[in-house]
Amino acid sequence: MRWTVVIAGAWWVALAQAGAAQAPLARVSGRITILEKRNKPSRDLGSAVVYLDGGAAPARVTAVEIVIADKEFVPRVVVVPVGSTVRFPNHDPFDHNVFSVSEGAHFDLGQYGRGEARAWTFTTRGLVRVFCNVHPRMVAFVQVMPTRQYTQPGADGSFTLEDVPPGRYTLRVWHERSAEVARELVVGPAGVSDLEVELDARGFRWLPHKNKYGDDYPTDAARERY
Numbered sequence: 001m002r003w004t005v006v007i008a009g010a011w012w013v014a015l016a017q018a019g020a021a022q023a024p025l026a027r028v029s030g031r032i033t034i035l036e037k038r039n040k041p042s043r044d045l046g047s048a049v050v051y052l053d054g055g056a057a058p059a060r061v062t063a064v065e066i067v068i069a070d071k072e073f074v075p076r077v078v079v080v081p082v083g084s085t086v087r088f089p090n091h092d093p094f095d096h097n098v099f100s101v102s103e104g105a106h107f108d109l110g111q112y113g114r115g116e117a118r119a120w121t122f123t124t125r126g127l128v129r130v131f132c133n134v135h136p137r138m139v140a141f142v143q144v145m146p147t148r149q150y151t152q153p154g155a156d157g158s159f160t161l162e163d164v165p166p167g168r169y170t171l172r173v174w175h176e177r178s179a180e181v182a183r184e185l186v187v188g189p190a191g192v193s194d195l196e197v198e199l200d201a202r203g204f205r206w207l208p209h210k211n212k213y214g215d216d217y218p219t220d221a222a223r224e225r226y
């Protein structure tokens with residue numbers, strides 16, 4: 001009789017441990033909106049980045065491209081796990097440069113022409129601003145993520161994060177025209193739905209940045225029409 005109890009107890013412990021290791025993954029969904037100057041509609045909700053900070057799941061490294069075409073980086077915003085490589089092919093019939101002085105990603109890929117591509121591997125989490133030393137209005141944003149719980153919303157602002165292990169997180173929403181919004185979030189086994197996150201872009205103003213030498217761009221470059 002005593003042995004039966006011991007064996008039953010061992011099974012219970014084993015089952016409990018198996019359950020803890022395979023807790024059901026949850027879904028977190030919601031919608032972002034942006035307060036705009038004069039209540040204008042937001043045209044670029046899809047270029048926001050929504051992510052959960054605090055997740056322990058390692059992110060799988062990816063390789064993505066930001067094409068340079070018509071004096072623009074396309075797409076303007078990419079989200080990649082730490083350790084990922086971004087290629088920058090130049091499709092314009094003239095030279096561009098690719099550089100960054102952001103913390104954790106200081107690089108200068110040099111100046112190169114049509115058909116050429118250069119790449120950078122992003123090894124530090126955080127936001128990286130990428131510029132061209134020839135054209136002052138060219139900008140791309142690389143959001144480097146430490147975990148895999150991240151997404152970009154649809155054009156209507158709706159977002160879904162799949163396969164989230166239940167736990168405590170900080171939900172962060174970033175958009176280039178707003179201060180980042182952070183919210184504490186407890187995700188249970190049933191997940192979280194109908195989150196509403198409002199960003200505020202009413203104070204946004206385009207500010208020129210310095211070139212790769214830390215100087216202002218030449219006036220003729222800054223005045224170039226786009």
Ligand SMILES: [Cu+2]
Pocket residue numbers: 071095096097132133134135138
């Ligand atoms: Cu350029």
